[in-house]
Every structure is written in structure tokens, then in C-alpha cells.
Amino acid sequence: MRQMRTLASAIAATLLVASGTSYAQGPGAPQSVPVDVINVVSAPQTITIELPGRSHAYQQAEVRPQVNGLIESRLFVEGGKVTAGQSLYQIDDALYEATLVSAKAQLEQAKAQLASTKATADRYRDLVKTNAVSQQEFDQAEAAYLQAQAGVAVAKAAIHTAEINLQYTKVEAPISGYIGKSAVTPGALVGAGQAQALAMITQLDPINVDMVQSSAQMLRLKQRLASGDLVAAENDAITLILEDGSVYPHTGKLQFSEVTVDQGMGSVALRAEFPNPDGLLMPGMFVRAQVNVGTAPNAILVPQKAVSRTPKGQGMAMVVSKDNTVEARPVQTAEVINNQWLITDGLKDGDQVIVNGLQKIRPGAPVAATEITTVAAQ
Numbered sequence: 001m002r003q004m005r006t007l008a009s010a011i012a013a014t015l016l017v018a019s020g021t022s023y024a025q026g027p028g029a030p031q032s033v034p035v036d037v038i039n040v041v042s043a044p045q046t047i048t049i050e051l052p053g054r055s056h057a058y059q060q061a062e063v064r065p066q067v068n069g070l071i072e073s074r075l076f077v078e079g080g081k082v083t084a085g086q087s088l089y090q091i092d093d094a095l096y097e098a099t100l101v102s103a104k105a106q107l108e109q110a111k112a113q114l115a116s117t118k119a120t121a122d123r124y125r126d127l128v129k130t131n132a133v134s135q136q137e138f139d140q141a142e143a144a145y146l147q148a149q150a151g152v153a154v155a156k157a158a159i160h161t162a163e164i165n166l167q168y169t170k171v172e173a174p175i176s177g178y179i180g181k182s183a184v185t186p187g188a189l190v191g192a193g194q195a196q197a198l199a200m201i202t203q204l205d206p207i208n209v210d211m212v213q214s215s216a217q218m219l220r221l222k223q224r225l226a227s228g229d230l231v232a233a234e235n236d237a238i239t240l241i242l243e244d245g246s247v248y249p250h251t252g253k254l255q256f257s258e259v260t261v262d263q264g265m266g267s268v269a270l271r272a273e274f275p276n277p278d279g280l281l282m283p284g285m286f287v288r289a290q291v292n293v294g295t296a297p298n299a300i301l302v303p304q305k306a307v308s309r310t311p312k313g314q315g316m317a318m319v320v321s322k323d324n325t326v327e328a329r330p331v332q333t334a335e336v337i338n339n340q341w342l343i344t345d346g347l348k349d350g351d352q353v354i355v356n357g358l359q360k361i362r363p364g365a366p367v368a369a370t371e372i373t374t375v376a377a378q
Helices: 002-019 094-130 135-168 215-227
Strands: 033-039 043-063 069-074 087-091 170-172 177-179 199-214 237-241 252-257 267-274 286-303 307-309 315-320 326-337 340-345 352-356 367-371
Touching: 043 177, 043 267, 043 326, 094 135, 135 170, 199 215, 199 286, 215 267, 215 286, 237 267, 286 352, 352 367
Parallel strands: 033 367
Antiparallel strands: 033 352, 043 199, 043 286, 069 087, 087 170, 177 199, 199 267, 237 252, 237 286, 252 267, 286 340, 307 315, 315 326, 315 352, 326 340
């Protein structure tokens, strides 16, 4: 009988150990689940946002003829660099040189006419005083003199126009930059106002990057700046992440932000300017811009995996309460910084946020918390 009681006691102890129940907790008491927690500590944090964008040429100009004629020669290398004022095409200028010579001859003729009418008007001015000529004759002589003066002015204007047209036979680069392929070859007939451009010049240094930011994000940032939760950045330099993930070696500066919201996209357009001395950035490239928007003096950061979402999108963090049970705490999240959420509401210094063991717990369950300092990124 004594042996049977001893055996029964041994079996009961084995079952008790296997069930995970300790004598200290008493029969039926739930066991504390081991979890890892981080201790919430606020600290100053630089806040950056990442915005999608595309690069665009700083300046772009079409090369167009301003006079009619045949292209005699092309004076540039396609794809090369040109400077403003450089001659790109030579249009046959024989007709325009002849027009200039004719305009100069007409000026000499107008000057001769002016001298003749002036002499007549001066002579009649004296004669009309003695009634040697009639007042009408004097008026006609005076009018002829004034008309001759106008003729000289017209002739000078014609010379100026002819000189301009002759100068336009040398088609010059309107801006400095890289020139594309030529749309015409020597011998082609071109004309002022034609639809087709002769070539395109693109200035790439500096270069513009156009970005978009959601109006909701911009509104939140403005509200945080107004409330003092965010201190405006002194350094407004912008960093670019290229398509291959590399960091662009030059920083840029924000030039302007649109004052209207795109109604279809709900976004605001921004433009930044970047130096591009090596031509690494080309128009149309997709980039990601990291913009420094300010510093949060009392920022709270928690690992992303510590925050879950309700079906309505509300952020939830599991916190260890004072009685070592799990508390579901609603939180407001902002930007992601180094795989961590920036928490703007819901947590405070000293809170213990559960980061490991979340799949084994539920609100109200007892836990045995172990504080850790490093959390592996998901």
C-alpha cells in the first residue's frame, strides 16, 4: 500500500511539471509568458522624409531659324557641348547681304533728298517774309523737308533690319548646354516660324528635381511645427537616392513649393536644384529625395514590429503594465526612421513596450518581462 501511494505521488508530480504549473502560483493560476521589452526613452531626433521625384533639365531651348534660306553648313558636333552665342548653322546670306547694300544706298538717296528739301525750305523762309513766295509755297517746302527727314529715318531702320536679318543667317545657340541630334543637313531649306526645330539644347548643370508630397503629410508637418513638437531645420540640404540605391554625391536645396494642391492626386509639387558637374543626373531619371524637415526635441522611437494595426488602421502597441500584465495601448505613428516608428502620441518615458513574444500574449495576460537594448530588424 505504501509503495502504491509513493508511485501515485511521483506520477502526480510528473504531470504537474509537464503541465507547466508551479506550486507557487497555486492550482489553476495562469503562467507568466516570457517576453522581451524595450524601455521607452525620449531623445532629440532629426526628422527626414523621403519623397519620390524625377529629374528635369534646368533649361531647355529649341534652335530655330529666324530667316528663310538654305542651310550651307552645320557648325557643331551632335551630342556635344555648346555655349550661348556659338554659331550652330550657317544659312546662305547672299540675299541678305544684297538687301543690306540696297538699304544703305536708299539711305544715301534719302540724305540727298533731305539736303535738297532743307535748302529749299530755308530759302523760302526768307522769301516769304518779303512776299517773294506765297505762304502756300513755303508750307509745301517745309512739308517736303519734314518728309525727307522721315525718309532718312525709314532708310536707317531698313539698314538696321537688314543687318539683323544678315546676323540671323548665323543660327546661334540661345543657351549653353548639350545639343542633341540635328534635324536638318546642309542643303535643307528652312524658314522663320517653321514647326520643326533644327536641334534641342539642354542645360544639365545645375539640374532640377521635381518631387511630390501628399497634402496630408505637409499639413501634419506644419501642425507639428506650429505646436513646437518639431523645430524647423537650420540645414535644408536635400540628399538624393538614385535608381540603383546609391547616394548622389552632391546635396541640393529646395527652390519652391507649389501653393495649390493637385485635386486628382492630393499632392503638392516641390522643386529642388542640384549641382550636376559630372552629368550623372539625366532628365527623366527616377530618384528619391531625403528632406530634412526639422528636429523633434523629445522623439520616441519603437521598432516597427512592436506596432500592429487594427482593421481601421489604428496603431497598437503592447505595453507591460505595473502589475506585469499586457496592456494594449493605441499609438499615433509618424515617419519611419531606421526601421523604427516615430511615436507622436500614446507612449511616454518609462513605458515598457513588448517587442518579442507578441504572438504568445493577449491583453490582460501576465508576462515576465526581460529588458533588451537591441532589436533585430524584420
